Amino acid sequence: MLKGDFISNLGKVYGIYTGGFIGFVIVLAILEQMGVPNQIIGYLFVFMTIGIYALIGVLSRTAQISEYYVAGRRVPAIYNGMATGSDWMSGASFVGMAGTLYLLGYDGLAFVLGWTGGYVLVAVLLAPYLRKFGAFTVPDFLAVRYGGNIARSVGIIVLISCSFTYVTAQIYATGIITSRFLGLSFEVAVFAGLLGILLCSMLGGMRAVTWTQVAQYIILIIAYLTPVVILSAQITGVPIPQLMYGGILEKISVLEGQMGIVKSHVQPFTTYDPLNYFALILCLMLGTASLPHILMRYFTTPSVREARISVGWSLLFIFLLYFTAPSYAAFAKYEVLTNVVGQPIASLPAWVKAWGDIGLVTIKDANLDGILQWAELNINTDVIVLATPEIAGLPYVVAGLVAAGGLAAALSTADGLLLAIANALSHDIYYKMVDPKADSKRRLIVARVLLVFVAVIAAWLASTKPSDILSMVAWAFSIAASGLFAPLVLGVWWKRATSAGAVCGMIAGFGVCMFYLVGTQYGGMQTWFGVRNISAGLFGIPAAFVVTWVVSLLTPAPSKDMQDFVDSIRLPRGGPIMQEN
Amino acid sequence: MAEKISPEKAEAHWSKTRALMWTSLAIWFLSSFFVHFFAPSLNKIVIFGFPLGFYMAAQGSLIIFVVLIFWFAIKQNKIDEEFGVAED
Numbered sequence: 001m002l003k004g005d006f007i008s009n010l011g012k013v014y015g016i017y018t019g020g021f022i023g024f025v026i027v028l029a030i031l032e033q034m035g036v037p038n039q040i041i042g043y044l045f046v047f048m049t050i051g052i053y054a055l056i057g058v059l060s061r062t063a064q065i066s067e068y069y070v071a072g073r074r075v076p077a078i079y080n081g082m083a084t085g086s087d088w089m090s091g092a093s094f095v096g097m098a099g100t101l102y103l104l105g106y107d108g109l110a111f112v113l114g115w116t117g118g119y120v121l122v123a124v125l126l127a128p129y130l131r132k133f134g135a136f137t138v139p140d141f142l143a144v145r146y147g148g149n150i151a152r153s154v155g156i157i158v159l160i161s162c163s164f165t166y167v168t169a170q171i172y173a174t175g176i177i178t179s180r181f182l183g184l185s186f187e188v189a190v191f192a193g194l195l196g197i198l199l200c201s202m203l204g205g206m207r208a209v210t211w212t213q214v215a216q217y218i219i220l221i222i223a224y225l226t227p228v229v230i231l232s233a234q235i236t237g238v239p240i241p242q243l244m245y246g247g248i249l250e251k252i253s254v255l256e257g258q259m260g261i262v263k264s265h266v267q268p269f270t271t272y273d274p275l276n277y278f279a280l281i282l283c284l285m286l287g288t289a290s291l292p293h294i295l296m297r298y299f300t301t302p303s304v305r306e307a308r309i310s311v312g313w314s315l316l317f318i319f320l321l322y323f324t325a326p327s328y329a330a331f332a333k334y335e336v337l338t339n340v341v342g343q344p345i346a347s348l349p350a351w352v353k354a355w356g357d358i359g360l361v362t363i364k365d366a367n368l369d370g371i372l373q374w375a376e377l378n379i380n381t382d383v384i385v386l387a388t389p390e391i392a393g394l395p396y397v398v399a400g401l402v403a404a405g406g407l408a409a410a411l412s413t414a415d416g417l418l419l420a421i422a423n424a425l426s427h428d429i430y431y432k433m434v435d436p437k438a439d440s441k442r443r444l445i446v447a448r449v450l451l452v453f454v455a456v457i458a459a460w461l462a463s464t465k466p467s468d469i470l471s472m473v474a475w476a477f478s479i480a481a482s483g484l485f486a487p488l489v490l491g492v493w494w495k496r497a498t499s500a501g502a503v504c505g506m507i508a509g510f511g512v513c514m515f516y517l518v519g520t521q522y523g524g525m526q527t528w529f530g531v532r533n534i535s536a537g538l539f540g541i542p543a544a545f546v547v548t549w550v551v552s553l554l555t556p557a558p559s560k561d562m563q564d565f566v567d568s569i570r571l572p573r574g575g576p577i578m579q580e581n
Numbered sequence: 582m583a584e585k586i587s588p589e590k591a592e593a594h595w596s597k598t599r600a601l602m603w604t605s606l607a608i609w610f611l612s613s614f615f616v617h618f619f620a621p622s623l624n625k626i627v628i629f630g631f632p633l634g635f636y637m638a639a640q641g642s643l644i645i646f647v648v649l650i651f652w653f654a655i656k657q658n659k660i661d662e663e664f665g666v667a668e669d
Contacts (some may be wrong), residue, residue: 106620109638113613116643120609123650124602128657242640246630266635268620278614285613303668305658312650319643326639493602570595571586571666 007074014079017052018218024048029397038396042181045400049219049408054199056212061203065440068205068447069136069423070299075210077306081313083213084297086220088115088318090166091173091410092473094220098328099381105265107272108329112322114281114477116315118288123311126289127298129492131307132569134576135299137420138292138484139428144578145491146499147562149433154506156424158483159292161510163417164458165472170414171197171455171462174407176382181403187463193411194459201415202448205423209415210300216408217317223405224321224385228328231392235334241327248330255337261374265333276532283537287477290484293413293420304572332384335391341374348372351390355383418458422451474534475517482513482540486548494552495566501552509544513537586666594664601660605653612642612649 006013028041066072075083093115101108135141139159143152174193179186200212232241235248252265263270269277288294297314301307339349345365355361360380363372385406389398426447431438438446466472486505490497516536519525531538557563568577586594616623620634628636661667 106635106638109635113617113638113642117609117613117646120605120646120649120653124605124609124653243629246628246636248630249632249635250627250630266624266632268617268624268634274618278617281613281617305654305661305668308654308657309651312647312654315647315650319647323640323643567591570598571591572661572668573586573666 007076010076010079014214014218017215018222021219021222025397025401028400029395032395032397038400039183041396041400042403045404046178046181046407049404050196050199050411052215053196053212053411056215057200057202057204057208060208060211062205062207063441063444065443067207068444069427070296071205071207071210073300074302075300077301077310078313079214080210080297080301080306080310081315082217082317083210084294084310084314085317085321086213086217086409086412087297087416088294088314088413089220089321089409090170090413090473091177091406092169093321093325094224094406094409095173095177095385096381097322098325098332099379099384101326101329102332102379102384103381104271105263105329106268107270107277109326110272110277110280111284112325114284115288116318116322117281118285119311119315119318121285121289122294122298123308125489126295126492127307127311128304128572129569130295130488131298131301132304132572132576134578136427137423138295138488139424140432140578141491142487142502143428143432145562145565146487146497146502148499151487151499151503151506152428152432154503154510155484155487156428158479158506158510159424160421161514162287162291162476162480162483163293163421164454166476167414167417167421167454168458168461168466169473170410170417171459172465173410174414175462177403177406177410181400186465190459190463193407193414194455197411197414197418198452198455200411201419202451205447206296206300206419209419210297212415213412216412220405220408220412221317221320223401223408225324226401227385227388227392227394227398228324228331230394230398231331231388232327234392235331241331242323245327245330248327248334252330252333252337255334259337259341259374265330272532273530275530276535279531279535279538283478283481283535283541284474286481286485286537286541287479290480290488291477292424292480292484293416295488296420296423297416328384328388332388332391336377336379337374341372341377343372344370345372346370349391351387354390355379355387418451418455421454422447425450425454471521471534475536478513478517478535478537478540479510481537482544483510485509485541486544490545490548490552492566492569495563496552496557497548498552498555498558500555501548501550504551505544505548508547509540512543513540516540586664590664591666594660594666597660597664598657601653601656605649608645608649612637612645616642 032041062068130141133141139152139155142155171190175186175190178189178193201209228241229239232244233239236244238244249266256264298307301310340352352361360383362378364376366376430446431443483506487502513536516539517533520527520533616637623634624632626633
């Protein structure tokens with residue numbers, strides 16, 4: 001069914017799928033009007049969408065190595081862009097980003113900038129060259145360019161360090177969303193989410209993950225845009241929130257002035273000083289260009305040319321969500337300033353009470369006057385997106401849609417990360433280092449077993465609700481940037497970079513970054529120049545570059561063969577350098 | 582494998598590629614960091630209700646990034662074709 005002409009029919013297949021999904025939402029809306037209880041609607045949303053992903057996963061099962069690792073290198077640029085979009089946008093971006101912007105105002109835009117601008121670096125510095133090289137994994141490239149298993153091993157350590165905390169956070173997010181909407185206990189919900197993730201990825205590897213991620217992107221973007229478009233139409237009369245929130249920002253400033261709120265929404269550098277603001281942007285951008293689960297998506301395009309264009313499509317699809325997030329924040333803040341703050345605490349809007357009941361909105365009447373002041377209201381960052389349907393007074397079906405979108409975002413990122421980790425273990429460690437003679441059947445069995453193994457450990461860790469897991473996600477970017485950015489970029493752009501230089505550089509960057517993170521977070525170490533530890537890469541990245549540079553110049557230049565190899569990845573013509581089957 | 586490309590031609594191709602890389606990174610740097618240094622002063626200009634400094638961080642730079650990547654991809658493709666090293 002998914003053979004041969006599937007690729008040429010992609011537009012039709014996903015067109016029907018999108019129409020079908022919209023139809024499904026309409027049917028649920030009608031059911032709700034007929035009196036079907038909310039909980040049933042919630043169940044239908046979660047099970048139908050996970051069912052679809054699982055179905056795609058099963059239909060895309062494969063017994064071929066290159067299909068399993070790089071989807072047969074046949075994914076057209078635009079679809080790879082969509083898949084990268086959902087691979088990239090995690091549960092946290094979907095649910096938490098708007099809330100962060102609500103809380104921090106201008107300073108929160110560091111995340112919006114940092115999580116988009118890195119794609120320029122991916123397109124210009126890395127993706128086309130890695131695609132030309134033709135590896136299955138990022139450590140593969142390090143091993144060939146820097147001659148051997150030492151570089152490969154260090155690369156794997158960095159890869160696992162940055163991806164594992166990230167995947168744990170995604171499974172955690174899946175658990176939260178499922179438990180909130182299905183009323184399951186959190187631990188059961190984590191393992192239910194895990195089952196969904198495994199069904200998507202285990203049988204078909206990269207091929208299954210790719211086509212599932214495209215499906216997940218469509219759901220998550222519809223779910224993200226719908227409530228805020230309706231809200232914008234209600235408040236401003238025009239259903240284009242991204243354009244209309246300018247007027248809202250003006251009104252917010254006026255209200256802030258009247259209420260004497262010191263921290264203005266649009267005023268820069270109220271939470272972060274400029275150093276921390278720009279350091280965070282830098283770390284997030286360079287981290288984007290170093291995260292293996294993102295880089296490996298560009299291994300799947302049919303050509304170098306398409307790999308480049310595909311980065312553009314990726315960012316366009318990501319942009320659709322990220323330029324909407326600030327409008328969510330603005331509309332929510334306006335609503336809070338007009339209809340919540342200044343009201344008698346006894347008669348607040350229903351959504352404040354509903355979210356207050358589960359502890360995500362807290363109200364403390366500090367001056368005991370019975371009226372809610374700005375400073376007396378505390379809203380959890382996750383609430384903004386999830387509560388927008390209620391703020392707009394929309395039926396429950398829209399809230400269910402948002403939950404399905406959040407779930408799609410968390411599942412798709414978890415899939416990509418899990419595959420990146422499992423592939424590093426099965427391809428780089430097992431096949432390349434332990435048993436190079438293994439036949440393809442054995443390799444795929446090992447790959448699948450390891451995938452399940454890693455997933456279960458991550459789910460177990462998530463079910464223990466580790467406390468600072470969300471700050472660990474931001475760390476993943478600094479770790480990836482410190483350990484991998486310098487060796488990858490210099491590997492392509494500087495022929496003189498030697499094996500010893502790269503290995504020392506990776507160890508130095510990773511070491512400095514980890515030292516700073518662990519030292520300031522757990523060891524009571526003073527920060528350096530006041531840089532917060534989510535920007536630890538600010539020290540790790542230069543350390544990696546300087547050490548690579550110095551050690552490379554102190555060691556003999558790479559061999560003629562290696563220099564020819566670098567030349568060959570710089571020219572698009574001639575097919576992949578590394579042919580595997 | 583395709584026919585061998587002469588070292589001179591490969592060198593010329595690479596120097597053009599490198600120039601494009603630096604141009605792209607310069608635009609990237611300007612819109613990622615440089616503009617935002619001036620956010621407090623840019624905020625004094627207001628367009629459609631958006632203070633300009635806020636707008637640049639929330640939308641302006643993002644639009645530049647998207648356009649920049651597509652522009653880069655087309656441009657690099659032209660360079661590859663010019664030197665006959667594009668894929669068939």
